[in-house]
Amino acid sequence: MPIIYDFSVQTASGVTKTLAEYRGHVILIVNTASKCGFTPQYAGLEALYRKYSSQGFVILGFPCNQFGAQEPGDISEIQTFCSLTYDVSFPLFAKIIVNGSDATPLYKYLKSAATGLLGSEAIKWNFTKFLIDREGNVLNRYAPSTKPESLESAIEASLRQPVRH
Numbered sequence: 001m002p003i004i005y006d007f008s009v010q011t012a013s014g015v016t017k018t019l020a021e022y023r024g025h026v027i028l029i030v031n032t033a034s035k036c037g038f039t040p041q042y043a044g045l046e047a048l049y050r051k052y053s054s055q056g057f058v059i060l061g062f063p064c065n066q067f068g069a070q071e072p073g074d075i076s077e078i079q080t081f082c083s084l085t086y087d088v089s090f091p092l093f094a095k096i097i098v099n100g101s102d103a104t105p106l107y108k109y110l111k112s113a114a115t116g117l118l119g120s121e122a123i124k125w126n127f128t129k130f131l132i133d134r135e136g137n138v139l140n141r142y143a144p145s146t147k148p149e150s151l152e153s154a155i156e157a158s159l160r161q162p163v164r165h
Contacts, residue, residue, distance in 0.1 A: 004136040007106040009062075010094035012075045019106070024134050025056045026158040028151070029110065031098050032061045033070040033126035034081045041127050042086035044148030048155065049090040055159050056134070059090040062107075064098050067125050071095065098123040114141035131155070134163045 004027070005020040019027075028048070033039060049059045063078050065071040071078065075094055082088035098107040099122050110130045111121040129142040131154055139158065142151065 002109060004109070004132055004138065007109065009060075009096075009104070009106060012079055012092050012094060014094065022058055022060075023136065024163045025058045026052075026134055026155060027132040028057070028059045028155070029106075029130045029132065030059060030061050031064040031096070031107075031123060031126055031128055032092070033064060033067065034073065034078055036067070036070040036126045038125070038127040038144050039070075041148055042082060042088055046086055046088050046090065048148050048152065052155055052159060053090075057155060057159060061088070061090060061092040062098075062104075063092065063095045064126065065095060066097060066099055066123075070126060098128075110138060110141075113138035116141060116143075131158065133158045134161055 005018070005023050008016050008018045011017055030045065032042070045059055049057065063071045063075070073081070079092055082092060096104045096107065098104070107123070111123065114130055115121050116124065125144040127144040129146065129151065131139045131142070131151065133139050140154065
């Protein structure tokens with residue numbers, strides 16, 4: 001079985017990078033969209049990132065246009081929107097597909113590692129969140145309606161855990 005650090009993703013600038021770069025960090029992976037009812041969560045995500053990034057916390061945002069075509073722009077438009085509207089400074093990656101046969105391998109892994117309600121693997125909507133500990137274990141999956149600030153205690157608990165490798 002692969003681990004989170006085995007996966008490669010495409011950065012917003014088109015460079016392929018491995019998630020091994022984030023080994024030892026607490027990671028929150030989120031599929032995002034700029035024209036969604038949950039888009040204001042960017043503000044809460046950015047607040048968490050700014051509060052905990054110096055302690056080894058990182059948010060990885062993956063824009064996705066699969067839900068109601070709520071992320072129609074190209075990556076440059078998405079980055080401009082996020083920067084100007086929410087002052088987002090956490091890493092945003094290239095647009096991805098999270099469901100279906102063309103889903104990116106990272107999301108296939110995340111969905112099987114932390115299933116949703118009643119064991120469902122499918123991502124239901126934008127802003128589904130996955131929390132990964134410092135060892136690369138997927139700790140939990142959070143619904144799109146889960147506000148970022150409600151993850152604070154889980155993030156703090158993960159940050160307190162020592163890195164064992």
